[in-house]
Amino acid sequence: MPVHTTPLYSAPGEHQQPPVDPAQALGGQPPAAEDPFQELNWLADNTPTAEEFAKRRLARPAQQSATMGARAMLQNATFGLLKMAPGQYEMEYKQDVEMVRRNFGGLRQVTVVNPKGGAGKTVAVLLLAMTFGQKRGGYVLAWDNNETQGTLGMRAQQDFHARTVRDMMRDLHLFQGAQGRVGDLSQYVRAQGEGMFDVLASDESATAGEMLTANSFAEIRDVVSRFYKLIFVDTGNNVRAENWQASMDATDQLVITMSARNDSAETAARMLDHLEQGGRRRLVRQAVTIVTMPPTRKDIDLQWIQQHFAARTRAVLVAPYERLIDSGEPIRYGELSPPTKDAWLKIAAAVASGL
Template sequence: MSATDTPTQRASVVLHENGTGQVAIGEELFLLSGPDARANRAEARQKVAEHAKATAQSVEMQVTESGKSLLLLVGPDGRVSRAQAKSSAPEVSSAPSAASAPSPAPAQATDENGTWTQAEAPATGPESTPVRDEIADVPRLEGLEDLVQATPDQGRGAYAKSMVAREHSEDLPRGWDFSGEEGQPVSAEPVYLDPLAFESTESPESVTVGGVGHAVPASQSSLPEPGAALDPVDSDPRWEEISARPATQGIRGRLNGLGFHFAPAPDEVQERREELQATIAGEEQIQRAEAFRKVHEREQETRRQAREREHDERDRQQRALIQTNFDDGRTITMVNVKGGAGKTTAGFLIAATLGRVRGGGVVAWDANETRGTLGFRAAKDAHERTVVDLLSNADAFGTVEGSRLPTLMRYVRQQGDDQFVVLASDKDPEAQEMVDADGFRTVHEILERFMNVIVVDTGNNERAAHFLAAIEATDQLVIPISPGADSVAAAEWTMDALAARGHEDLVRHAIVLLQDSATRPGDGAEIAARFEGKVRQILPIPYDPALDGGTEIIFDELQPSTRDAFQEATAAIAQGLAETREN
């Protein structure tokens, strides 16, 4: 990239004293928030270099820092060099005159401090003579000389604007000399830009308004002091057109209404400048708000992705626990002598979670001493056989031909996508009574031949013979509790009764499921505190309206939070079963 390359793109970098800053490239705005100014400079340079490389065009990078401005050139190869001073002054002709001729540009020189100055122009020759007034019929107005100034690009007078650069190394902010860094050219220090200095093609003592012939002393032109901060209006491409518009206010505006072309007075120019400043400030505020919104959205997206990764990792770990090979059949028993505590619902959903994750080999058995509701809440099958029918034909499983899975499938009910089966209790309470302690052991032995996990839903009488037989066969105890005080008290009674019968170890390793309810509110933290230290784990189960009607349970209709809670509970149960296997 040669020094004469003309960049086709521009970037603006603003670094604040508080350590923040921003980079504007086209319509994109990037916020800088590095640990220090050097880091912000490096990040700004990197973003502009990336843009130059992506577009294969050099970028003119205007930097504002510490109240100073400087101009750098960033090439597509990432090399950063000092931008050369350049003139953008359009050639403007004077007012129509029979003897008009182009005026020579004033000579340029620098003083001992390197500041650009304007040499004295010759005071003789036709170029230095103000253009005569060609509108003879316009009355001469007192003070008009102070109202008229040069008008850009209207075929009259003279107007020129250029970007003037100067070296002033002792005032340069540190950090923009990239010499010696890898991939950067070793060059002189950067240069400051004097914001929009105006040069006249007329004599430096005066400028002439086309078509009028009245001069305004050059001393009235308010040029920025060298090294002053660049006004954003001067670098805005709209300002050239706005400032060049004919006057609309005062006597100038009234004359323009008659067909003349007077430039605006300084007050009107200042008003236009302030209006554009307000517009730019509003646009920058919108850009900052948009940039903040994008940053906020990115942060939210990052947090969302982090939560998703955490959830996925937790899901993977829980599924791995549930899929544990236990080497032998395992029995999970739901107990609480209080009816309505949620034993049937919890038993069904634990069996469904096991079936879905393990891929089958799970049976949920309604072992109520009278008549349970597990069969009612489960999916229906082509038959309505129950545990009583299985027990009545238990002898068939004593033969080689009868000891096959299809024989068992005659008595259980398939649960479809949940990939487990239900062994329902009998509708006849008297017939159900035949499932005593011996009957329980017989059925349990048959189920163990074909199933890896047996989930037993017990009744409400801890003294019943088959209840005690179920406890004897249990590997993992689960105690569902509803928020009501009676359910909590019944759970404590159940635990005390089991401990009194020598099952302290089962109670100590039990898992309590604290199920929320819409109709029976309770203090979950207070309830959990009552069981703290008495059981292995206490897990909350959220309320789900899909379970509140007492109808058939459809797993896919549960809320995601409910499915997650039962997967967590099932993983905890599986971990307990794995520990039982190791012991």
């Protein structure tokens, strides 16, 4: 079932009465409020210190007012004379953005999986990288770890070059030891402009040659981890491939994608069985499940899918249908509909809470 955020404000028209203090109810005086600054360090003659000034400034709660929707319009219409608190939507939106922006304490890898083709892995990698890039800033990489041919580079924006992970593997000696700078890496990753992230594409040829190995994955990850704080890994459809298994070993947050169809969901469920039997039960239990809606709800059993994965993973979220995504064309963040952006921000916040 979808993740819900506890409302911080009552709905319009509702009024919550503040709790009555027992002392006041009996006619007594309310207890004296504690001074939040009484533990601050003062000099012997009670002269305030710089530490006291800094802590008092940080402890003072920010005055929040509406910046979105009808409340903000009403506030602006009165030139700020009427102060409006943010509505529930704005509060939840800001909470999600704060979650996405929080400090993870080091490099983190999010791996997106489902052995079935067309389950939305590549789209999820792109939209998560876009959302984190937009709300958090750079140092975000989307990496296509397909063992042979992948489609991440096809759905991403094109750059001045068409190099792939195989070109980078050939030139790994350029990054050995302390060698290699961000500018050097730009010859292999594709900048995504307004998306504020980069793409490391897999070879887009069906006759690329040998499959990637576990060592290949480890060597590439060692290089890109010097330049990125957050890596989203797109995976292939062979759960027994060496590079697929290597990506699992390096995963901090697992994301499972599927369309709202029983065949896509069953393939994902069997993959979870495989992961649990392989000793990755904790990774499964902490996973985030994304169910993507089709154009119509005909012949789908969304509730059953949600119930199954809610019992096995940490969160289940639904992504709305988006015609732009369904077109197969390169995805631009600015062209996505507001409901899609909101849904993927909620998904990104759920992913971030596990990092």
